[in-house]
Amino acid sequence: MPESGDVIILGWADLLIATVLVVIAGMVSVALRIRLEKQLAIATIRTVVQLLLIGYVLRMVFELDHPVGVLAIMLVMLAAASHAAVRRSSRTFPGDMTLAFGTLLLTGFVTTFTVTSLIIGVEPWFRPQYVIPLVGMILGNGLTGISLCLDNILESLVKRRNEVEMELAHGASKWEAAVGPLSEGVRRGMIPIINSMMVVGIVSLPGMMTGQILANTDPAEAVKYQIVVMFMLAAATSIGCMVMALLIYWRCFNTHHQLKDEFILTRKG
């Protein structure tokens, strides 16, 4: 365990020791016959490979210190996040991934650059050490939010089709008929971030703050960053859910004020 300044650097041997912890989890699976060993093994390998890869990629981007590298890695993260966002929903419709991509692009970039430029004052604007982790956190939370929102709205439009059509059939405009399911979806999407804001610091110490404390930042200083991050995530998630809801509305209702629910499909597998 060599030390660099005050930060303890982990060696490969340390990682090997940590692997014992996963092996314990595997032994629990075998002992209780819950048959998760294979998935656990795959998950372990994926964790190692994905994190090693991103570690080296990030090192390259940091060394490159050029906006193209930062933007390229942001786009890859964005594509992965939008894929994950729609995969989590049990319903799907043509173009949902593009809508998720657009939503995350808008909220991710706008919120990140608002924070880095206006609050933290990062110079130059693309400094990867700041921009990439912040985008990662926004996308991670944003995708949870918008996938819950998407899933909830599509489910409502299919299961509560009679209610939506009853409203339309009595003279409601498409907005008047849709606003109930849409706001419920946005509410569902925002609950996780609000819940984590409620317990932050009491039940959990967020990853970013933990990381800064491990890297020897004064906890009182790390907290300030964490506050900014929590507010940033709240803004990004709420804007993301709202944009997603509006895009679904735009896609699922036509100019004749009809619900086009026939192209909302159940995801197979």
Added chain:
Amino acid sequence: MLDINNLAVMAGGITLVRGFSVYLKRGELVALAGPSGSGKTTLLRTIAGLVDPAEGQILLDDRTPEQHEWPRFRRRVILVQQRPTVFEGSVEDNLKRPFRYRSAGKAYSRDDAVRLLETFLIEPERLTQEARSLSEGQQQRICLVRALLLEPDVLLLDEPTSALDASAIEAVESLLREEVTRRKAGALIVTHDEQQADRWCDRTIHLDREDRNA
């Protein structure tokens, strides 16, 4: 009043009804009869403007739904679905609901609601009761009252007595006829019961036969 010309309706890529025409006059009740699967419900949904026809035209007082604006057209040509759709909340919340829409054009009147509920054999005390706790037959009548309160020009009723017992069926038939005549409205009523169609309506259009034009 309601002029339907050469309508073709589709569901799931299959044409269910082709060449359907009817002219509905004020004060008239017309039955749409036919076996299940003959497209009665889809036809009614199409006339209500919830789905577009594959071909043909719907005119209300010589104007298309676009010319009326879709919500305003639907507020005048109200579809009451077969399966009663009531929302969480009291009976009165449910009756008030359509008056929130911009197209409503009038205010909710509790007196009218009480009168209609009594007409449809529902005690006015039930206004404060949770609508979803009522029986299906009561919910079906609540849905009819909700539509009638808006005073539509045309009522499109999909099997409106399917959940009612014999005595309630008789009452609803005569009361709906009275309301329609009194308000000079019209009604297109889907039923699979030919006897009901003969007894209740001025004429019947059979969807399983070629002579569907009337």
